[in-house]
Amino acid sequence: MIIGVPKEIKDNENRVALTPAGVKEFFKHGHEVYIQKNAGFDSGFQDEDYEFAGGKILPTIEDVYGIAEMIIKVKEPIESEYKLIKEDQLLFTYFHFASYRPLTEAMIKSKAICLAYETVEKADRSLPLLIPMSEVAGRMAVQEGAKYLEKPMQGRGILLGGVPGVNPAKVLILGGGIVGTQSAKMAAGLGADVTIVDVSLPRLRYLSDIMPANVSTLMSNEYNIRELIPHQDLIVGAVLIPGAKAPHLITEDMLKDMKPGTVLVDVAVDQGGCIETCKPTTHQDPIYIIEDVIHYCVANMPGAVPYTSTVALTNATLPYGLQLANKGWKKSCSEYKELRLGLNVVKGEVVYKAVAEAFDLPYTEVEEFL
Numbered sequence: 001m002i003i004g005v006p007k008e009i010k011d012n013e014n015r016v017a018l019t020p021a022g023v024k025e026f027f028k029h030g031h032e033v034y035i036q037k038n039a040g041f042d043s044g045f046q047d048e049d050y051e052f053a054g055g056k057i058l059p060t061i062e063d064v065y066g067i068a069e070m071i072i073k074v075k076e077p078i079e080s081e082y083k084l085i086k087e088d089q090l091l092f093t094y095f096h097f098a099s100y101r102p103l104t105e106a107m108i109k110s111k112a113i114c115l116a117y118e119t120v121e122k123a124d125r126s127l128p129l130l131i132p133m134s135e136v137a138g139r140m141a142v143q144e145g146a147k148y149l150e151k152p153m154q155g156r157g158i159l160l161g162g163v164p165g166v167n168p169a170k171v172l173i174l175g176g177g178i179v180g181t182q183s184a185k186m187a188a189g190l191g192a193d194v195t196i197v198d199v200s201l202p203r204l205r206y207l208s209d210i211m212p213a214n215v216s217t218l219m220s221n222e223y224n225i226r227e228l229i230p231h232q233d234l235i236v237g238a239v240l241i242p243g244a245k246a247p248h249l250i251t252e253d254m255l256k257d258m259k260p261g262t263v264l265v266d267v268a269v270d271q272g273g274c275i276e277t278c279k280p281t282t283h284q285d286p287i288y289i290i291e292d293v294i295h296y297c298v299a300n301m302p303g304a305v306p307y308t309s310t311v312a313l314t315n316a317t318l319p320y321g322l323q324l325a326n327k328g329w330k331k332s333c334s335e336y337k338e339l340r341l342g343l344n345v346v347k348g349e350v351v352y353k354a355v356a357e358a359f360d361l362p363y364t365e366v367e368e369f370l
Contacts, residue, residue: 001031001032001069001070001324001325001326001328002031002032002034002067002068002069002070003026003031003032003033003034003068003069003070003071003072003321003325004033004034004035004036004064004065004067004068004070004071004072005017005018005023005033005034005035005036005039005055005064005071005072005073006036006039006061006064006065006071006073006081007036007037007038007039007061008039008073008074008075008303009061009078009080009081010075010076010078010300010303011282011283011284012282012283012284012300012303012304013074013075013300013303014042014043014303014304014306015042015043015074015075015300015302015303015306015309015310015313016039016040016042016043016045016074016306016310017072017073017074017093017310017313017314017317018033018035018040018072018314018318019040019043019045019310019311019314020040020045020049020050020052020053020055021053021314022314022317022318022321023035023050023053023054023055024053024054025318025322026054026321026322026325027053027054027055028054029322029325029326031325032056033050033054033055033056034055034056034057034058034063034064034067034068035047035050035055035056035057035058035064036057036058036059036060036061036063036064037057037058037059037060040310042306043306043307043309043310044306044307045310061081061084062084065081065084065085065086065089066084068089069089069090070089070090070091070092070321070324070325070329071085071089071090071091071092071093072092072093072317072321073091073092073093073094074093074094074303074310074313075093075094075300076093076094076095076096076100076103077091077093077103077106077107079102079106082106082109082110085107085110085112086110086112087110087111087112087347088111088112088113088347089110089112089113090112090113090115090324090329091107091112091113091114091115092115092117092317092320092321092324093116093117094116094117094118094133094270095107095114095116095117095118095344096116096118096270096271097114097116097243097344097345097352097355097358098243098244098245098271098272098354098355098358098359099245099270099271099272101358101359104345104350104355104359104361107344107345108345108348108349108350108361109348111347111348112345112347113329113343113345113346113347114343114344114345114346115324115329115333115339115342115343115344116243116342116343116344116352117129117130117317117342118130118242118243118270119242119243119341119342119344119352120320120338120339120341120342121242121338121341121342122338123337123338127240127242128316128338129313129316129317129320129342130178130240131178131316132309132312132313132315132316133302133309133312133313134177134178134179134182134240134267135178135179135182135312136301136302136305136308136309136312137179137182137267137301137302138178138179138180138181138182138183138186138236138238138267139182139183139185139186140301140302140304140305141179141183141186141236141238141265141267141301142160142171142183142186142187142190142192142234142236142265143186144265144286144296144298144301145160145171145234145236145263145265145296146160146190146234148263148287148294148296149169149233149234149261149263151261153287153294154261154289154294155261155263155294156233156259156260156261156262156263157261158233160187160190160191160192160233160234161190161191161192162191167193168191168192168193168214169192169193169233169234170192170193170194170195170231170232170233170234171183171187171192171193171194171195171232171233171234171235171236172194172195172197172225172228172229172232172234172235172236173187173194173195173196173197173235173236173238174197174220174225174235174236174237174238174239174249174250174274175196175197175198175220175237175238175239175240175268175274176196176197176198176200176203176204176207176217176238177198177203177238177240179236179238179240179267180196180198180236180238181207183236183238183267184196184207184211184215185211187234188211188212188214188215191214192214192234193214194211194214194215194216195215195216195217195218195228196211196215196216196217196218197217197218197219197220197224197225197228198217198219198220199219199220199221201219204217204218204219220249222249225249225250225254226254226257229250229254229257229258230257230258230259232258232259232262233259233261233262233263234262234263234265235250235262235263235264235265235275236265236267237249237250237264237265237266237267237268237269237273237274237275237278238267238268238274239268239274240268240271241271241354242354243344243352243354243355244271244354244355244357244358245271245272245358246268246271246272246273246274247274248273248274248275248276249274249275250264250274250275250276250277251276252276252277252290255277255290255291255293256291258291258293260292260293261292261293261294262292262293262294263293263294263296264277264278264293264294264295264296264297265296265297266278266295266296266297267301269281269297269298269299270299273297275295275297277290277295278295278297279295279297280297280298280299281295281296281297281298281299282298282299283298283300283303283304286298320339320342323336323339324339330369330370333366333370334370340366340370343366343369346364346366346369347369349362349364349368349369350362350363350364351363351364351365351366351369352366
């Protein structure tokens with residue numbers, strides 16, 4: 001198969017979809033890999049590294065899309081890329097369709113095969129291609145939150161872990177999944193007073209067992225969240241419903257109950273955000289303030305640590321990418337349910353129910369294409 005790796009062009013996106021080590025594995029299996037010039041530069045990988053691994057460098061993004069049967073990316077295509085996508089071309093990347101209708105409609109129009117990292121799902125309900133970036137984003141959420149709690153950043157002027165004789169900051173984490181767990185580990189490690197809320201009692205039991213003493217758990221419901229928020233310094237939104245929009249656990253009217261300088265970090269922004277006043281921001285312009293509450297809603301947080309993120313992402317995506325290249329998308333998705341669940345849009349039809357429901361679009365069973 002001919003594989004293309006374009007340079008990411010979303011604002012401040014420094015990751016790349018494949019490391020040279022990943023290119024080498026495709027090359028060993030007899031596939032051709034074309035990488036856009038300088039695609040890996042911001043992640044610390046030179047064109048020479050890719051050529052040494054068996055890849056071929058192309059000068060423009062148009063060249064990469066033009067030759068490839070499968071495009072492997074990090075982030076969803078942006079508007080300038082829509083016209084480059086060909087009918088029957090396989091796109092393997094993060095899409096987060098349910099949060100952006102124009103992208104969904106553009107991919108329907110393209111008649112490409114859109115296989116989304118974020119909805120590939122194993123039998124145990126885990127999301128293997130979302131986990132590595134969720135781990136990065138969860139840890140970064142606390143790192144960024146701690147920074148914006150500083151007074152020069154317009155925060156409350158509180159050190160997350162406090163010092164002897166001074167109480168630590170209070171951190172509320174909405175959701176006990178991968179993002180929430182990693183956020184809690186970071187916040188607890190810095191000495192904060194942490195509360196995790198989740199709707200799953202078994203998950204709360206598990207977290208209660210593994211977390212240190214400065215982490216407490218509570219059932220997630222509106223009453224409990226409203227009781228907690230007046231006392232928090234940092235709130236991390238870490239809610240995920242695979243392929244669907246996140247529910248708003250923090251509503252606009254709740255902001256008035258928060259202390260001035262409270263920091264909100266919404267990691268769920270890719271899926272519409274679990275904080276009602278959330279809107280996507282960038283690394284260049286990461287925050288905005290409403291009701292004296294700081295909102296940090298960067299939609300590609302792991303892009304700020306591209307070397308770590310790129311290696312972690314390739315580690316997870318490579319086995320699936322090799323299956324798709326070795327067997328083709330139809331056979332791979334027929335044989336492996338977890339890959340089949342990654343199909344969101346196929347040849348102009350929406351085949352993932354949550355995406356169809358998000359925009360009231362017609363839904364087609366994916367089996368019709370297999």
